[in-house]
C-alpha cells in the first residue's frame with residue numbers, strides 16, 4: 001500500500017499499477033481505468049484471493065463516493081496499513097537517519113470511534129437538487145442521506161433538513177452547505193455557500209429555518225467576495241459565529257473557533273493529539289513556546305498551562321481573533337498571537353533575536369518547504385512537528401536533520417478513520 005491509500009503492483013514488464021481498494025498480498029484481476037506513461041491506475045475486476053481482514057464496507061455509497069477509501073479493511077488493518085505507508089516513505093528517504101527509523105516505527109494510535117466522529121461535513125449541491133458528496137474523481141454529486149463518518153447529531157439533522165421545504169429552497173441557491181455540531185451544547189449550525197449574492201427572500205428563509213425547529217439552530221449565508229449574512233439564530237439557543245469545545249487539560253480550557261475557520265474535525269482524537277503534543281513538548285514553567293500555524297490556539301492554550309510564554313503565528317484573521325478571545329476567556333495573559341505568514345512572522349522574530357525553548361508547528365498538507373533554517377534559528381531545544389501528510393513530513397524531517405536537529409520520536413495517530421489520511425507527530429531535538 002502506498003501514500004494515498006492505493007495498492008501497488010508491478011507488472012511483469014516493469015510498469016507500476018496503482019489499484020484502488022486493493023489490499024496487501026491479494027491476488028486480483030484489475031481493470032485499468034487511466035493509463036500514464038510510467039503508471040496505470042486500476043480498479044478491481046475480480047478478487048481471486050482476499051486479504052483475511054477484508055470486510056464488507058458498511059456504507060452503501062462506498063466506492064462511488066469520493067470520501068472514504070479504506071472501508072473495505074478492518075479497522076486494525078487500516079491502522080497497520082497507515083503505519084506501513086509511513087514506514088515505507090521513511091525507508092525510501094535519501095537521509096540515512098530517517099531510513100533507520102522505518103523498522104521501529106510505533107503502531108498508529110487508534111481513534112476511539114472508527115465511525116461517527118466528524119463534527120462537520122461539507123455537502124455539495126448540484127443544479128438538479130442532489131445534496132451529498134462528489135462522486136470519486138468527478139464533480140458530479142451523489143445524493144447522500146447519511147454519512148457514516150459524521151456524528152449522529154449531524155445525520156439526524158440532515159434527515160430532518162432533507163424533509164424541510166425551507167431548507168430545500170435555500171439549498172437550491174447553494175453550491176455547498178456545511179453542517180456542524182457545536183460541542184458546547186450539541187446545537188447544529190448550517191452554513192450555506194450561495195452561487196450568487198443572497199436575496200432578501202433567502203435571508204427570510206434562513207431566519208425561518210432556525211425558528212421552525214428544523215434541526216438547525218443557527219444559519220449563515222455566505223457568498224464569495226461579499227460579507228456574510230447572519231448567523232440567523234433560533235429565539236432560544238446559541239448566537240454568534242463561534243463554536244466551542246472543552247479541552248480536558250488541567251485546568252480544562254474553553255476553546256472557541258469561527259464557523260468559517262479551521263478546526264480539527266475529530267473531537268475525541270483531537271484531545272488525544274493535544275495530550276500527545278503536550279507530552280512530547282515537555283514544557284516547564286520557564287519555557288518560552290512558539291506555536292506556528294496556531295489556528296485558534298488548539299495547542300497554544302494547552303501548552304500555555306505550563307509555559308512561561310506562548311507566541312502563536314497564524315495567517316487567518318478570524319482564527320487569530322478567536323485565539324486572542326480564547327486566551328482572554330481562559331484568563332491566560334502570557335499568550336501573544338500575531339496575524340502573519342509563518343515565514344515572514346518567523347523571520348521577524350529571528351531579526352528581533354527571539355529564541356524559543358519549544359517550537360510546535362502544524363502546517364497544512366504542503367508542509368514547510370524551505371523553513372528548516374529559520375526553525376533551527378528560532379528553536380533552542382525541542383521542535384514538535386504535527387503533520388497531516390507523511391510525504392511532506394519526510395521531506396521536511398530531512399531538511400531539519402540537515403540543520404542540526406535529531407529525530408527523537410515519531411508517532412502516527414489516526415484522526416481520519418476509513419480514509420487514507422494520516423496525522424503524525426514528530427519530536428526533534430537540537431544536538
Ligand SMILES: C[S@@+](CC[C@H](N)C(=O)[O-])C[C@H]1O[C@@H](n2cnc3c(N)ncnc32)[C@H](O)[C@@H]1O
Pocket residue numbers: 262263264293294295296297298299313314315316319340341342343362363364
Ligand atoms: C492544520 S491547521 C492547524 C491549526 C491548529 N494548529 C489546530 O490544531 O487547530 C493549519 C493552519 O495554518 C494556517 N496557515 C496556513 N498557511 C499558513 C502560513 N503560510 N502562515 C501562517 N498560517 C498558515 C491555516 O490558516 C490553519 O489555521
